[in-house]
Amino acid sequence: MNPVERLMAATADDMARVNELILARAHSHVDMVPELARYLIDSGGKRLRPMLTVAAAILFGRGTGNEVNFAAAVEFMHNATLLHDDVVDESDMRRGKPAARMVWGNKASILVGDFLLGQAFMMMVETGDIRSLGVLSAASAVMAEGEVFQLAKTGDLQTSSEDYAEVIRAKTAVLFEAACEVGAISGGADEAGCKALALYGLELGNAFQLVDDALDYGGQSGTLGKNVGDDLREGKMTLPVILALQSASDSERAIIANALGNAEASDLEVHQVVAIFTRYDTLKRTFSKAQEHAAAAVAALNGLPDSEMKSILIDVVEHSVSRAS
Amino acid sequence: MNPVERLMAATADDMARVNELILARAHSHVDMVPELARYLIDSGGKRLRPMLTVAAAILFGRGTGNEVNFAAAVEFMHNATLLHDDVVDESDMRRGKPAARMVWGNKASILVGDFLLGQAFMMMVETGDIRSLGVLSAASAVMAEGEVFQLAKTGDLQTSSEDYAEVIRAKTAVLFEAACEVGAISGGADEAGCKALALYGLELGNAFQLVDDALDYGGQSGTLGKNVGDDLREGKMTLPVILALQSASDSERAIIANALGNAEASDLEVHQVVAIFTRYDTLKRTFSKAQEHAAAAVAALNGLPDSEMKSILIDVVEHSVSRAS
Numbered sequence: 340m341n342p343v344e345r346l347m348a349a350t351a352d353d354m355a356r357v358n359e360l361i362l363a364r365a366h367s368h369v370d371m372v373p374e375l376a377r378y379l380i381d382s383g384g385k386r387l388r389p390m391l392t393v394a395a396a397i398l399f400g401r402g403t404g405n406e407v408n409f410a411a412a413v414e415f416m417h418n419a420t421l422l423h424d425d426v427v428d429e430s431d432m433r434r435g436k437p438a439a440r441m442v443w444g445n446k447a448s449i450l451v452g453d454f455l456l457g458q459a460f461m462m463m464v465e466t467g468d469i470r471s472l473g474v475l476s477a478a479s480a481v482m483a484e485g486e487v488f489q490l491a492k493t494g495d496l497q498t499s500s501e502d503y504a505e506v507i508r509a510k511t512a513v514l515f516e517a518a519c520e521v522g523a524i525s526g527g528a529d530e531a532g533c534k535a536l537a538l539y540g541l542e543l544g545n546a547f548q549l550v551d552d553a554l555d556y557g558g559q560s561g562t563l564g565k566n567v568g569d570d571l572r573e574g575k576m577t578l579p580v581i582l583a584l585q586s587a588s589d590s591e592r593a594i595i596a597n598a599l600g601n602a603e604a605s606d607l608e609v610h611q612v613v614a615i616f617t618r619y620d621t622l623k624r625t626f627s628k629a630q631e632h633a634a635a636a637v638a639a640l641n642g643l644p645d646s647e648m649k650s651i652l653i654d655v656v657e658h659s660v661s662r663a664s
Numbered sequence: 665m666n667p668v669e670r671l672m673a674a675t676a677d678d679m680a681r682v683n684e685l686i687l688a689r690a691h692s693h694v695d696m697v698p699e700l701a702r703y704l705i706d707s708g709g710k711r712l713r714p715m716l717t718v719a720a721a722i723l724f725g726r727g728t729g730n731e732v733n734f735a736a737a738v739e740f741m742h743n744a745t746l747l748h749d750d751v752v753d754e755s756d757m758r759r760g761k762p763a764a765r766m767v768w769g770n771k772a773s774i775l776v777g778d779f780l781l782g783q784a785f786m787m788m789v790e791t792g793d794i795r796s797l798g799v800l801s802a803a804s805a806v807m808a809e810g811e812v813f814q815l816a817k818t819g820d821l822q823t824s825s826e827d828y829a830e831v832i833r834a835k836t837a838v839l840f841e842a843a844c845e846v847g848a849i850s851g852g853a854d855e856a857g858c859k860a861l862a863l864y865g866l867e868l869g870n871a872f873q874l875v876d877d878a879l880d881y882g883g884q885s886g887t888l889g890k891n892v893g894d895d896l897r898e899g900k901m902t903l904p905v906i907l908a909l910q911s912a913s914d915s916e917r918a919i920i921a922n923a924l925g926n927a928e929a930s931d932l933e934v935h936q937v938v939a940i941f942t943r944y945d946t947l948k949r950t951f952s953k954a955q956e957h958a959a960a961a962v963a964a965l966n967g968l969p970d971s972e973m974k975s976i977l978i979d980v981v982e983h984s985v986s987r988a989s
Contacts, residue, residue, distance in 0.1 A: 369813040423778060427771040446752040449774055450812045453748060453781075457805030460785055464798045472797065473789045480782030486775045488694040 342654035346390055349651055353393040353407060354386070360411040364458045375443045375451045379418050382434045388518045389414045391543075395522025395536045398648045402527025405466040409521045412475065415459035417514060420482060422452035427490065428573055432566075471521040478517035485509025494574035494600035496584060496592075503578050507548040508541070515544030535639050542636035543656055549629035550662050552577035558662075559626045561613045568609035574600025578628065582621035583612075591615050626660075633660045667979035671715055674976055678718040678732060679711065685736040689783045700768045700776045704743050707759045713843045714739045716868075720847025720861045723973045727852025730791040734846040737800065740784035742839060745807060747777035752815065753898055757891075796846040803842035810834020819899035819925035821909060821917075828903050832873040833866070840869030860964050867961035868981055874954035875987050877902035883987075884951045886938045893934035899925025903953065907946040908937075916940045951985075958985045 340348065347354070365376040389410035396406035424430070425438040426445045432438055440448040456479070463472050489506045492498045519540030523533045553559060555570040556579055570577050580599065584592060598604040598612050616622050636656045640649055665673065672679070690701040714735035721731035749755070750763040751770045757763055765773040781804070788797050814831045817823045844865030848858045878884060880895040881904055895902050908920060923929040923937050941947050961981045968974055 367809050367812075369809050369816060371816050372809060372812050423774050427774060446815055447812060449748055449752060450808050450815060453808035454805055454812065456778075456781060457801060457803075457808055460801035461798070461805055464794060464801050467794050469789060469792050469794060473786070476782060476785035476789050478782075480779055480786055483775050483778035483782055484692050484694050484697060487692075487697050487772060487779065490771055490775060491694060491696050 342658040345651050346655055350390050350393040356407045357389050357410040361414055371447055372451055372454055375439050375447055379439050382436055386414060388417050392518045392522035394648055395519045396526035399523055399526030399528040399532055403525050405468055406522050406525035408462045408466050409471060409525060412459040412462040413518045415455040419452040419455040422448045471524050474517050474520050478513045481509050481513045492576050498576035498581055500581055503581055507545055511548040512541045512544030516541035535643055538639035539636050542632045546629045546632035547659055549625055550660055553622050553625045556613055556622055559622050561617050561622050571598055571609060571612060572602050572604050578625045579616050579621040582624055583615050583619050586619040587615060629660050667983040670976050671980055675715050675718040681732045682714050682735045686739055696772055697776055697779055700764050700772055704764050707761055711739060713742050717843045717847035719973055720844045721851035724848055724851030724853040724857055728850050730793055731847050731850035733787045733791050734796060734850060737784040737787040738843045740780040744777040744780040747773045796849050799842050799845050803838045806834050806838045817901050823901035823906055825906055828906055832870055836873040837866045837869030841866035860968055863964035864961050867957045871954045871957035872984055874950055875985055878947050878950045881938055881947055884947050886942050886947050896923055896934060896937060897927050897929050903950045904941050904946040907949055908940050908944050911944040954985050
């Protein structure tokens with residue numbers, strides 16, 4: 340079994356309850372709501388975020404049982420974000436299927452996203468755990484803020500590595516952080532334990548997004564294939580582009596600038612940009628950055644006693660970075 | 665002073681704190697967030713919902729001070745909904761100004777709406793009042809559900825009066841209900857007091873939306889003017905249309921069906937539809953329905969001791985219904 344499969348096995352009992360709750364709470368007397376919600380929710384995502392919530396609770400002994408509600412809430416928050424992101428990015432596909440907005444339209448995707456967010460908060464409130472509610476509501480605001488920041492930076496050639504670090508922290512890592520932190524709280528962790536898991540989640544999330552952003556260009560080696568260069572055509576200022584612009588000659592900058600945000604950019608144009616990335620090693624450097632964050636995630640767990648779950652969480656980090664190699 | 669002005673005067677001290685909080689919490693280091701949020705928030709809405717929260721707290725003696733946070737949260741929830749609704753309805757104007765989506769685009773409107781919702785929950789969480797959090801998070805989910813239901817019923821000639829009652833309850837009345845209920849809770853009301861204020865808010869909200877839906881066709885008298893018939897062109901199945909379809913002849917049904925959901929419908933076509941409404945008194949009957957709900961709102965306060973604030977709340981109901989006469 341690979342580490343994610345081991346995580347699945349170790350969280351299977353709780354995740355069965357989480358999945359039941361997810362199904363129950365996607366219900367509505369308005370048929371379009373569960374139809375659209377389940378189309379996305381059942382579309383084969385790994386449910387990594389809720390598994391992390393459950394795993395963090397198990398790591399500390401599973402004190403309150405609240406982790407089931409929080410895990411389902413985290414998955415709803417994530418799916419609400421996906422629905423809105425696909426509208427914002429005008430994405431046609433999600434997880435190998437037509438995006439929900441292509442089936443039910445943008446309007447329903449926006450509104451069902453809002454519904455899932457409302458349901459997420461209801462599930463959180465039911466726990467009565469005001470501290471975890473604070474963690475997740477803050478995450479919700481920061482995630483939206485990060486998406487706006489990313490939108491504002493779209494196609495902006497002046498975007499810095501620091502801007503990028505802020506975008507991925509806000510739009511991705513903060514939910515990983517919150518998912519792990521509320522799991523630890525539910526598991527009865529002390530302050531140091533909660534902090535350790537929060538940092539683990541944050542750094543895993545950072546690594547995860549960096550790897551995703553390298554994979555969008557085919558991974559470390561810049562292999563071309565299906566959907567390679569989507570971020571480029573959408574004008575997303577991810578680290579491979581930012582690093583390339585810092586080193587590029589004027590003519591190289593012009594090639595990148597022409598393709599960036601150009602939905603009609605040809606495969607050849609994308610290929611030329613990836614060739615520039617290769618020249619300056621920007622995909623490899625993005626991957627190295629991911630490895631730094633991965634190391635920080637693993638280090639965050641240093642102070643915790645060894646256990647089967649701890650070793651799984653460590654291996655999950657290494658596995659998620661290995662996707663890009 | 666009219667009743668809304670009296671409400672403003674009676675809540676002025678608390679509303680000054682609410683407005684400060686609203687400004688502070690619309691802040692973000694991402695410039696586009698406060699720019700867009702303040703454009704909408706400062707655009708001259710009456711802030712009726714947060715005033716009701718504050719008024720309900722004052723009515724019961726203002727126990728905890730939490731009403732300030734809840735009032736600001738209610739206004740953020742309302743504005744988040746407006747941002748998303750304008751995208752969904754493809755509205756060009758809002759409160760006499762170009763809608764935010766016309767200035768910053770649909771994408772930013774979706775994401776800033778999400779941000780306001782996250783901030784709303786943060787402000788609620790800060791009170792530590794888990795009961796009120798339950799009320800408002802449930803309202804949040806129901807509102808989105810109501811919007812999806814309305815979307816699903818768009819242009820559906822089979823829509824019943826009961827469907828319509830469900831739509832306006834969910835999309836409008838539930839937030840009025842929640843705004844009043846959490847105000848009462850913050851004010852230290854007993855169970856009967858909380859229930860009375862919740863019912864008052866619900867029925868006021870129902871009356872409010874019925875009046876709005878009659879005003880969209882020029883009010884009781886069906887006077888034509890600017891933006892008259894927007895709902896018709898958007899295919900919204902509001903009560904005036906539903907009642908007309910129930911009584912109409914085949915040829916009248918055809919006239920309504922042709923204009924319904926037809927963004928290009930001419931003023932003449934709208935005029936013909938309004939003439940059918942007049943024939944069957946459907947605007948007057950919509951207004952009568954609003955008056956029934958208004959009477960129920962006033963009756964909800966019967967069991968409460970008389971006070972200046974109670975008389976203001978009663979007069980606000982009558983004032984809001986009088987808009988349509």
